[in-house]
Amino acid sequence: MKSLLNCPAPAKLNLFLHVNGRRADGYHLLQSVFQIIDRSDTLHFSLRDDQELHRTNDIEGVPAEQDLVIRAARILQAEVLRRTAAMPPGVNITVDKILPMGGGLGGGSSDAATTFMALNKLWNAGLTREELMALALPLGADVPFFIFGETGFAEGVGEDLQPVAAPDCWYVVIEPGVACPTGQIFTSEHLTRNTPPVKMSDFSSYHANRQDLRQFGKNDLQQVACRLFPQVAEAVEWLGAYGDARMTGSGACVFVAVHSEEQADAVLAKVPAAWTGWKAKALKRHPIIAKL
Numbered sequence: 001m002k003s004l005l006n007c008p009a010p011a012k013l014n015l016f017l018h019v020n021g022r023r024a025d026g027y028h029l030l031q032s033v034f035q036i037i038d039r040s041d042t043l044h045f046s047l048r049d050d051q052e053l054h055r056t057n058d059i060e061g062v063p064a065e066q067d068l069v070i071r072a073a074r075i076l077q078a079e080v081l082r083r084t085a086a087m088p089p090g091v092n093i094t095v096d097k098i099l100p101m102g103g104g105l106g107g108g109s110s111d112a113a114t115t116f117m118a119l120n121k122l123w124n125a126g127l128t129r130e131e132l133m134a135l136a137l138p139l140g141a142d143v144p145f146f147i148f149g150e151t152g153f154a155e156g157v158g159e160d161l162q163p164v165a166a167p168d169c170w171y172v173v174i175e176p177g178v179a180c181p182t183g184q185i186f187t188s189e190h191l192t193r194n195t196p197p198v199k200m201s202d203f204s205s206y207h208a209n210r211q212d213l214r215q216f217g218k219n220d221l222q223q224v225a226c227r228l229f230p231q232v233a234e235a236v237e238w239l240g241a242y243g244d245a246r247m248t249g250s251g252a253c254v255f256v257a258v259h260s261e262e263q264a265d266a267v268l269a270k271v272p273a274a275w276t277g278w279k280a281k282a283l284k285r286h287p288i289i290a291k292l
């Protein structure tokens, strides 16, 4: 097989997530810190002899044509054709998924971002990071972040990003076994949309001045998700015995920060059998950067 490339698509945690307002198009103005962690889907890319784009494996609930991976590949293929007047070769893509869908971990968005970056390389397309981020935004508010590739402070709808230093710690993550549809959370009548803006330096100095791992700010989507999905509320309560437990993104996953891998293992040993739990380390950068 020619040009096989295996690439990670890591998860993110929203260390806090404030909803500051709503735009005329219904999208919400957010502030958040997106933390990259070392738990990833893995994507395998191989070039074909024709110009077709195929996903080689089945993913329950996601037909290939709707998969963000195939949609990302189509967008980049069209852009390469526009720029060079030549169609790049087709690609087979296998998606090894371990990140739960509707988990608030950005799995689908990360798969799409990895596809943009890997195919930019495989096709020698030469797009800059900024160009890829602009192409990616229509696929979802989180996709540009994963192309940006650094733990960062996000504003706007999540596309206005700056690198930020965040605690160098481990996280224990619980999957409560439900999928939270992002749109349903954002359109809830119970969502508060008026958290006052913070400055990036508020986040940095909060963490610089303390030894404990209590979290800055809050997740404004958490109350709504807990109301709609009591399983999320249960996970927040259970994990809260081990620290400042919080939901990521629009849910459903819940995380807590701990100082060491040993502490993470100690919490994991107690996770009730009905839930899936795992540990992950905080990363400063996207792991694909070292590969491409």
Ligand SMILES: C[C@](O)(CO)[C@H](O)COP(=O)(O)OP(=O)(O)OC[C@H]1O[C@@H](n2ccc(N)nc2=O)[C@H](O)[C@@H]1O
Binding pocket: 014, 017, 026, 027, 028, 029, 030, 032, 104, 109, 139, 140, 141, 142, 143, 156, 157, 158, 182, 183, 186, 187, 249, 250
């Ligand atoms: C909440 C976060 O997970 C934080 O990381 C993301 O901002 C969500 O990003 P995403 O999953 O890529 O979401 P998208 O596919 O762009 O949007 C799904 C739906 O969520 C709502 N949505 C999303 C992002 C945003 N800033 N405001 C919104 O109101 C919109 O109703 C949209 O139709």
Ligand SMILES: Nc1ncnc2c1ncn2[C@@H]1O[C@H](COP(=O)(O)OP(=O)(O)OP(=O)(O)O)[C@@H](O)[C@H]1O
Binding pocket: 061, 062, 066, 067, 068, 069, 095, 099, 100, 101, 102, 103, 104, 105, 106, 107, 108, 109, 111, 112, 142, 180, 182, 249, 250, 251, 252
């Ligand atoms: N490759 C993919 N992996 C996962 N979901 C995909 C993929 N392609 C399309 N989707 C669709 O995107 C939806 C959201 O999946 P995703 O894993 O990104 O959720 P999420 O972790 O809640 O995201 P976020 O944190 O960005 O809100 C899925 O329910 C699915 O229908």
